[in-house]
Amino acid sequence: MASTVCIFFLLMSLFSLSLCRSNPPAAGTGSSGSATPGLVQKTCNETTYYDFCVNSLRSDPQSPKAVDVKGLSAIAINLAISNATNTSAFAASLAQAAPAAADASLGAALRSCAKKYADARQALQWSLDALAAESYDYAFVHASAAAEYPNVCRVLFRRTPRLTYPPEMARREQDLEHLCTIALEIISLLG
Template sequence: MASMAKALLFFFLSLSLLPLIFSRSPQTHPSSPTPLIQSTCNATSYYEFCVASLGSDPAGPTASDVRSLSVVAVNMAATNATNTSYIASSLAQKATDPSLRTLLRTCAAKYVAARDALHSAVQSINEEMYDYAFVHVSAAAEYPSVCRVLFRQAPRLTYPSELVRREEGLEMLCKIALDMISLLG
């Protein structure tokens, strides 16, 4: 039981650090981004977010080419999806309203599907099957939107702000990954 408590504590502490990572601009990042990160992120839709994100991941600065950097971006998106699934599940367990609990469980499942699609994308990138990788990342970006739509259809229920923020983060990470994959093939 103590190990479970430690694992949950580590999980929630790591979640609390994510806004710090993603709110940094390149100028405040402790080390300057590599030329590869700069040039690759320059070809994406969210330059600053891209540089801050890839620069914060230990694998980002050590990436040797766009392909390996795209794997870093996709893995970051998969981590976001996994963590968001845990958050949605946790909110579902605490929910007293049965309708809210059902919606949150559906959201958790959609984030698991997004994570699985992102893992497939990494596999496709590693096999240099960039069209498939693009399709998987595109699907991953869309799965969480189901959650938003379900909450819109239940106007008496409020879409949790933590899920809104994380959905936006996942969409941005997926867009960055798609932009990078487009450079590959």
């Protein structure tokens, strides 16, 4: 009887050991608590703007610490928040520098742009909060809204043909659009 119990425990130990070898840690996790080398590339491969995604995520100092897709989505949202915040401030500074006497509509359009980018920042913050609460549907909805706010800025300039949309605003708008798209696509991977 004792030898049967010993054999049973020996077999169970060998079975457990074989399970540990055949089931490596899930993708994106490592024993050191940092991202596996391919997590950024693998995740960005699921996005529309692969190169932009890889370059953006790698530019963030938190990227090597991300252990899963949720961590990378938070980084993408934070990058979008930074863009929206900086672009809002940039538009406000352009509005302040616009010659008021020459064209009041330029200053008004730029102030509206600053407001829309501030709204985008707020929507992205709500997206980040929803992500932290694992409310992925709400995170998606808020990030989608954030992607739309900058379009209003461009439309304001189109409505007034004599106004020229500042090239730097156009570049920043495109960057925010790409960051929001990447964030949305990564959030979609979460469920």
